[in-house]
Amino acid sequence: MPASASAQEATASAAKETQRPVYPFAAIVGQDEMKLCLLLNVIDPKIGGVMIMGDRGTGKSTTVRSLVDLLPDIRVVVGDPFNSDPDDPEVMGPEVRQRVLQGDTGLPVTTAKITMVDLPLGATEDRVCGTIDIEKALTEGVKAFEPGLLAKANRGILYVDEVNLLDDHLVDVLLDSAASGWNTVEREGISISHPARFILIGSGNPEEGELRPQLLDRFGMHAQVGTVRDAELRVKIVEERARFDRDPKTFRESYHDEQEKLQQQISSARSNLGAVQIDHDLRVKISKVCSELNVDGLRGDIVTNRAAKALAALKGRDSVTVEDIATVIPNCLRHRLRKDPLESIDSGLLVIEKFYEVFS
Incomplete structure (x- = not known):
């Protein structure tokens, strides 16, 4: 073996x-x-x-x-077309689940x-x-x-x-x-x-x-x-891309430490997400913003709460701040606003305006 x-x-x-x-x-x-x-x-x-x-x-x-x-790599059952998790029945394919229910403990497992x-x-x-x-x-x-x-x-x-x-x-x-x-x-x-x-x-x-x-x-x-308009930044992007095309291996190695740090940050945030809290008062204000912007349904409220918690976890905190909500709320709501064909202002700015009105 x-x-x-x-x-x-x-x-x-x-x-x-x-x-x-x-x-x-x-x-x-x-x-x-x-x-x-x-x-x-x-x-x-x-x-x-x-x-x-x-x-x-x-x-x-x-x-x-x-x-x-x-x-990060995940544990999968070898040869399974559904990338079944050997430990979680919720993400097992039908055949693997059947084998587990029958007490089969010899499933071949690998990381992928x-x-x-x-x-x-x-x-x-x-x-x-x-x-x-x-x-x-x-x-x-x-x-x-x-x-x-x-x-x-x-x-x-x-x-x-x-x-x-x-x-x-x-x-x-x-x-x-x-x-x-x-x-x-x-x-x-x-x-x-x-x-x-x-x-x-x-x-x-x-x-x-x-x-x-x-x-x-x-x-x-x-x-x-949007397209980057700053000339200096455009030059930097072009140079970095040229460096990557010339020698991808060396280029990737030069970012190895930053990549590893980001991987650890993601892994830590995923582990700690369940412990992140959001105050009742902040949840009420999020829902007030959604209500006053006439957002249909409750998806906007739910996603904003989830995204704010994920951002707090990414920053290594166990409670959501007003800044976290301000950062994510335009991305959670801008596509849910009813479109006015005569409106020239970006819907993300409308969300931010309403956010500061409610949270001030």
Whole structure:
């Protein structure tokens, strides 16, 4: 057994050496709003994902891919298409759960990087959700399920670039799975469910059209990214990118300490999140802001509370401050405001104005 384990490790390290080098998260200049939203969702996936809207060429995809590289390895059952957690029944695939319930303690376990699944724009519902082989089910009496992208994304990140160009029905399916943590496929009276817990990250360019308001509302946070206008900063970004392209290995090594520090910060924040408290008075004021901005439903209140707690945990504190709420509330509410076609002011500024009115 130790020999096979060491062989697995050798294969994993060889695979790591040959895979395409990823730009370090710590090396990304600017775009603090997008980076913070992504980190908070990693600390508390129940925030509900991030919608990143901004100009072309502002590093949206690069930042999302960098985030995956920052995340800690997870324990998975070897050969399982659902990345099943050997210790948590809630995120086990059907077969693994069945084996555990039958008392099987010999499941082969390994550690793996958290997966990031890219959803192609032309993906069909079968490709996303998976398919049931009806013929096999009827002739052999077994539930022959071919897992889709949602199975692969379990315990990882599902990234949809140009989400505003994706078919509304597919966006609905993704959001339903992200909210419930489960994917159910039904064909000809046969039904199969499997865990699909992932962080949903969508990005898009507003020039190519907006998402419908009811779909936008389902994303936990909304980050806006703009083109950097400062000439000095632009030069720095270009130089850093050139340095990375010239020698990715050396470039990554130069950010090793910063990356490690950030990894420890995330790990510590995830461990301490449950201990973070938010005063009743602050919760009332958050709800007052939502109410006075005419935000429909209660998602805005819930997400703002969660995001503020995650930020406090990231900063190593066990209680939420007014500053924490001020930092996250525009990202939690700006996409939930009713759009006035004649309004030229940014909805994030409207949220901040109302915040200071209520909290002053």
